[in-house]
Amino acid sequence: MAVRIPREKNKRQMETTISLINIVFLMLIFFLVAGQLAPPADKQVELVETTDAESLPPPEALYVRADGTLVFRGQPTDAASYIAANRLPAEGPDSLLKLGVDRNLDAARLVEIVDELYAAGAPAIRVVTRKAGTQ
Numbered sequence: 001m002a003v004r005i006p007r008e009k010n011k012r013q014m015e016t017t018i019s020l021i022n023i024v025f026l027m028l029i030f031f032l033v034a035g036q037l038a039p040p041a042d043k044q045v046e047l048v049e050t051t052d053a054e055s056l057p058p059p060e061a062l063y064v065r066a067d068g069t070l071v072f073r074g075q076p077t078d079a080a081s082y083i084a085a086n087r088l089p090a091e092g093p094d095s096l097l098k099l100g101v102d103r104n105l106d107a108a109r110l111v112e113i114v115d116e117l118y119a120a121g122a123p124a125i126r127v128v129t130r131k132a133g134t135q
Contacts, residue, residue, distance in 0.1 A: 045071075045102045061098035061128050062117075068109045079116035088123055100128040 045063045062082055063071045070077050072086075088097060097117060101110055114125055 045100055061100040063100040064102060064105055064110065064113055066102040066104040068105065068113065070113065079113065079120045079122075083117065083120035083122055087121075096124050096126045097122045098128050099125050 045065055060073075062077075065071060070079065070082065072082055077085075099114075099117070117125060
């Protein structure tokens with residue numbers, strides 16, 4: 001009768017590539033979610049196109065539709081209500097009110113809206129445009 005001596009089983013080394021794949025997958029999900037946190041532009045506003053504008057992410061802007069309606073975060077508003085709810089500092093980079101204007105808005109109406117915003121207390125206004133050839 002032969003005596004069998006059990007061999008030690010070779011333990012497989014744990015593969016680290018699965019952990020790496022999990023980490024990369026979680027980072028991908030994080031950046032997909034973080035990329036959606038920026039407020040979307042008003043779908044009814046077709047921004048003016050420029051060729052020399054610097055490329056920036058879409059700002060949280062006050063939008064003016066072609067009919068002259070002011071819209072913020074998808075809700076209609078007026079100049080006084082917007083300024084009262086969104087106080088901007090008097091100076092610094094955050095003092096700019098970003099105004100997305102529909103390209104079909106009458107220029108005279110745009111001037112009226114800008115005057116209303118200044119009268120309501122806007123420190124400075126910058127018109128948001130879209131670089132030509134981008135969506």
